[in-house]
Every structure is written in structure tokens, then in C-alpha cells.
Amino acid sequence: MSKIIVAAPPIPGETLPMLRLARLLAARGHEVTMLAGSGYRGAAERVGLTFAPLSGLADYDIGEIMAERDRSGLPPGPAQIAFDWMHLFVNPMPDGHRALQELLNRDPDQYLVANVLFLGAFAAAKGAPGRRPRRWVGVSVMPLVLGGESPGAMGMVPAGPGGDQRAADAEFATHMRPVRDSLGALLRQLGADGDLAPVCDAIVLEPDATAVLTVPGFEFHRADLPKTVHLAGALPAHEGHDWTPPAWWPDLGGSRPVVAVTQGTLMNGDLSQLIEPTLTGLADHDVTVVAALGGRDPAALSIPVPANARVDRYIPFDRLLPHADVFVTNGGAGGLHQALAAGVPVVVAGTTEDKPANAARIAHHRLGAVLGTATPSAAAVAGAVTTLLADPEIRDNARRLAKVYAEHDAVALIEALALT
Template sequence: MSKIIVAAPPIPGETLPMLRLARLLAARGHEVTVLAGSGYRDAVERAGLGFAALGGAADYDVAEIMAERERRGLEPGPASISYDWTHLFVEPAPDEHRSLQALLERDPDQYLIANVLFLGAFPAAMGAPGLRPLRWAGVSVMPLVYGESPGPMGMVPVGPGGDQRAADAEFAGALGLVRKRLGELLRELGADGEVAPLLDAILFAPDTVAVLTVPGFEFARDDLPPTVHLVGSLPAVDSEGWTPPEWWGDLDGSRPVVAVTQGTLMNSDLTQLVEPTLLGLADLDVTVVVALGGRDPAALSIPVPANARVERYLPFDRLLPEVDLFVTNGGAGGVHQALAAGVPVVVAGTTEDKPANAARIAHHRLGAVLGTATPSAEAVATAVTGVLADDTIGDNVTRLAKIYGEHDAVGLIERLALG
């Protein structure tokens, strides 16, 4: 048994996979303390894990930051990414550092497994006063993006005829300002040394990094550092104790099942993807299953079509085996869980890591890419019917699911983290 701190910034898409990992590590006999936003205390303690709340600016509400006036006026692209990285990851870093130090001062004999966007381990690793964990393992939910000019592998989508080099340069310039701010904060804490470009730094600074992906999903690269490992995807949340809704018997294989979700963070406006999917598929011979990521079904502004079933929450470990196609806004967690279950995807979304995920789906022909966060009902219907009829996509996803099945993400992370 080892003592492990599992840390993450308070963003659902970054924290929830780390909480799942924490539970699975505890089930293997380790003593786990989760360092996360105070809003996750109840979930962590219900799981029987130790909990420590992030302090100060590190304990923020992501919805409030995204709703700030300066953020609302930014279009998807380098400027919005720069704003998000600065306010969600860089400015909280000093208080993440202090929160981590408090745990290590209480007991220095601990390992750290941190989401790579948790920057609180950077100061001590770069010479600032403080304790370092026995070993620092990073876990990346994002796809593998690093290097001077990631191009179509990266997070800046360019349409037909667009200038990828110019887009990459603009993106690098925006992240350069974020990097400069991180350097200033680290120096204020007593750190020395130069901060690498951020997409490189988050992968190369930890002692080891586990990326929650597989080779068949990533672009082939021959420059992967030996400390970075593709470990597969985490298993879906265990649904023990969950009771299926009355309509569950409708998923009897008599016609294709299409599931749709906007996740748990980007689900405040269901007109973006859920409602176009409901409208576009209403007259097709499919069953549409909607998981609202915790929202009340009353939030829908349209009547639910006869071929649709809507629930506030559905566990993916029970849902995905019944599904023929998954429509998603493109977040890494849902995409990987679907592909690991052998389910093709139709992806929307233009922010965070979604363009990078979409680029990989298009490159490997694992589904369809809508290229917008707000597709029309007709565009969704066309994509869904096209993917369901495409045997090549089905074969590609089946082959990829076997690769996922060859990876034990939790076991690999355990071995990498504990040395």
C-alpha cells in the first residue's frame, strides 16, 4: 500500500476522471487523498476517500469564470484559449502549490498523481521552497498535443483553404502570453529556470505522464519522450445500485440506438446539440437516448419526439453496450469511452480539446465531424445516417476497441506513478 495524493483543477472534465482513478486506486489497497475543489467534497467522502480542499484562487467555480463579461465576448480560438488557460490553470497555480504543500508538510511520504492541468507541482519542481512528492505522475485527459507547430493535431481547427501555419502562429502567440504569466508567478514563489512552451511543459515537467488514449486514436509520431505513455481509457463509472428506467426494454436491438449528450459542463444550452439531434432524428427509424449530464428534462425547449428517451443521468457502463452511435460535443472522456466500447461517434464542439479530438476521428475514420458547436438538425441527421451506413467506419472502430481492450489504464498508471 502507498499513500497517494490525487489532484485536479475544479473543472468537471478534468476532475471527474481523476476521482474515478482515485476510487480505482483505493480499491487496489492504496491510501488516497483527493485534492480538489470544495464542491467535490461530498462525492469524494461518499467514496470513502480522504479529501483536502484547494484553497484561495484555486477553489473556483468554472461556470462563474466562463460567464464573466470578458470571457463571454470571445469567439472560439486562440484568444479564448489564452483567457481560459490564464484564469483556469495559471492564476490558481500559487494556491494549488500552497494546498499541495500543506498535505506534504503533514506527511511527506506521499506520491502525487495529478491532472496535467494542475500546475501546483511546478513551483517546487522548479526550485521554489517546499517539499516534493516521492514521485510526480501527470495524467492527461487531452489528446497528445505538443511541439512547435502541432498543425491539424492541435486545438486550432482550420477550414478548407485556411492557413494552418498562420492559425498555429496565432495560437502559439496567445499561449506565449500565458507562459509568460506562469513564469512571473513561479518566480514570485522562488522558482528559477525557464518555463517550456505550455503544451510541452505539462507533458515533460512531471517524472512521468500517462495520457488517457491509445496509439490507434493518436496521430503517429516518432518523437514521443520516453517519460510519456499512452495507457488507454479509464473504465466507465460503475453503475452498481442504479435502476434502469421503465423504457430500458426498448433497447432490444430491433432498431439502431443513437445516444446524445453535451456532457456535464457545456450543457447549459441544450439548443446547441441535444435539441438539433432530437429534431433531426425524429422521423428516422432509430431510438434516440438523451443523457442530460444532470440537468432536468424540463430544461428542453422542444417536445420530446416519440422515438426519444430522455433522462437526467445515465451510466455509460450500462448505456454504451446498447448503443450503435454516440453523438457528443467532443470531450475526450465521452469520446474515448464510446470508442472503447466499439461505438462510432459524431462529434461537435470547437473549444478546449474538442477540435483535436475531432481531427483524430476524421483522420482515422471513426465517425463524423460536424465542425461546429451548434449544428443544424439536418446536419446531425446526415451525419448519423452516413455513419450508420458506413461499414468501413464500423470496422475501424471495432479494431480500435480491441486496442483499448489491450490496455489496463489503472494498472499502468499505478506502475508509472509508484516507480
């Protein structure tokens, strides 16, 4: 029907949802090319997508950047986020621009659906020599971070209880100003206009339209939401068609509550951060704990697996969440939205990237419990889970929000925005 480029930076939490979106767009009859880090070629081609690799600074190893000495000394918060922006998104922009131009030069008759953190479309849109796609739709996996007059914890770094959100936003803006200046300078080098809004605004406002993978009731209410910005809903959970349930799977059909826990696909190098405290804290509780290790071998656990726990390298959420009563997570957006779309209350840990912003929304709408640390104690996790299992209001809030997710078809909306 139409030719669509789907682009993303090489970060699992950003690329994997875009791969899922690309596959779903292809299933609707479109000719889709996936533009992503070279390490995702196999994943794209296995589902029948044409693949185009990023190169140069745009084709990085996220683990290597996270481990850089200059980053390791930065506390979670504005300084660390600014470092990540510079190295993960701004510096790779010229190479992302070149990769996108190569595809458009080969065939100008293509639409672009790009993760908002892929900045390769900025230069041509701002006047640099080169081709523009027929239409550019941004897709935001992270929560909406956009300046404006609406009150509330809007920022990437929400103020703590009783804190001043405007002061927190001002501190964040101070750290991000050099990021915007560097992006502007790179754009000018490519022949583009380097005049930009603050970068967290620009990534949402520069595309012809932007779909944020969230819903009203999770996002903060915005009376001033631009008409080009749409709350699209969540992508459907990945179907684990090639996944065989383990022998213990029937255990989830019993009368005991099921508590699912994961650290995601990126921050799972140290399972003592969240997986192990959850297993330990709930070992003596009348629940069944299911730990999905995001690809890690269960042998990586440094503790014995309790009798009431089931652990596996990989468990697809579309199979697991219908059985879950509580979902314990480090706060990554993908798993968080999938749990809420299934009506499951969440326990949120995590202090980096967009996790505090996600947690602020969970607390504001009473959809779960927020631990406020990436390394909670076993007692803290157990206490939060016990609270959620006993709190009918939070469970009802999650179930009501699930109905809102069900009213949204993110893929259909993104398709419509792209082809308008």
C-alpha cells in the same frame, strides 16, 4: 500499500476522471487523498476517499469564469483558450502549490498523480522552497498537444480542411506566450525557476512521467514521442451501481439502431445546442434516440420529446454504450474515449477547449463524423447519423480501435509509473 495524492483543477471534465482514477487506485489497496475543488468533497467521501479542498483562486466556480464579460466576447479559438489558461490554471497555481505543500508537510511520504492542468506541483519541481512528492505522474485527459517535428494536426487549434497547420500553431503560440510569461513570473515569485517550455509542452514534460488517456489509433502517430510520455488507454467507464434503469430500458433491446446523445456535464446549460437538434432531426427516422442530459431535468427541454426518443437526467455510459450504434457528442474527451472503447462510431460537435483537437483525430482516423460547429442543425445531425449507420468502414474502424483500448490498462500503467 502506498500513499498517493490525486489532484485536479475544479472542472468537471478534468476532476471527474481523476476521482474515478483515485477510487480505482484505492481499490488496489493504496491510501488515496483527493485534492480538488471544495465542491467535490461529497463525491470523494461517498467513495471512501480522504478529501483535501483547494482554496483561494484554485477553488473557483467554472461557470462563473465561463460567464465573465471579458471571455464572452472572445470567439472560440486561440484567444479564448489563452483566457481560460490564464484564469483556470495559471492564476490558481500559487494556491494549488500551497494546498499541495500542506499535504506534503503533513506527510512527506506521498506520491502525486495529478491532472496535467493542475499546476500546483510546478513550483517545488522548479526549485521553489518546499517539498516534492516521492514521484510526480501527470495524467492528461485532453489529447496530446506537444511541439515537435512530426507532421499532422498536432495543435490545440487544428487548421481547417486545406489550412496551414504550421500557421495555426504559430497563431496559437502567439496567444499563449503571455500565458507562459505570467506562469514564469508567478513561479519566480514563489522562488522557483521561471524558465519554461511552451505551456502545452511543459505540462506534459515537467512531471517525472505523463500518462495520456488515449491510445495509438486515436492519437496522431509521433515518431519523436518522449520516453516519459505514455499513451495509457482510457479509464474504465464509471459503473452506475446505484442507478436503477428506467421503465423504458427494455426498448433498447429491439431491432432498431440506438443513437445516444449527450452534451456532457459542463456544456449542458443550453440543450438546444445539440440535444434538441438530435431529437428533432431523428424524430422521423427508424432509430431509438437516448438523450442523457448530464444532470439536467428533462423539463429543461424546450421541445416535445419525440415518440422514438427516451430522455433521462443521468444514464451511466457503461450501461448505455453497449446498446448504442452511434454516439452524438459535443466532443469532450471522456465520453468520446468511452464510446470508442465500446466500438461505437461518433458524431462530434463542439468548437471550444480541446474539442476541435479531438474532432481532428476523429476525422483523420475515420472514426465518425465531424460537424464543425457547436450548434448544428437538426438536418446536419440526422445526415451524419444516417451516414455512420450506412458506412461499414467507419463502423469497422471503431470496432478495431475498441480492441486497442482493450489491450491497455490505464490504471495499472499509472500505478506503475507512480510507484517506479
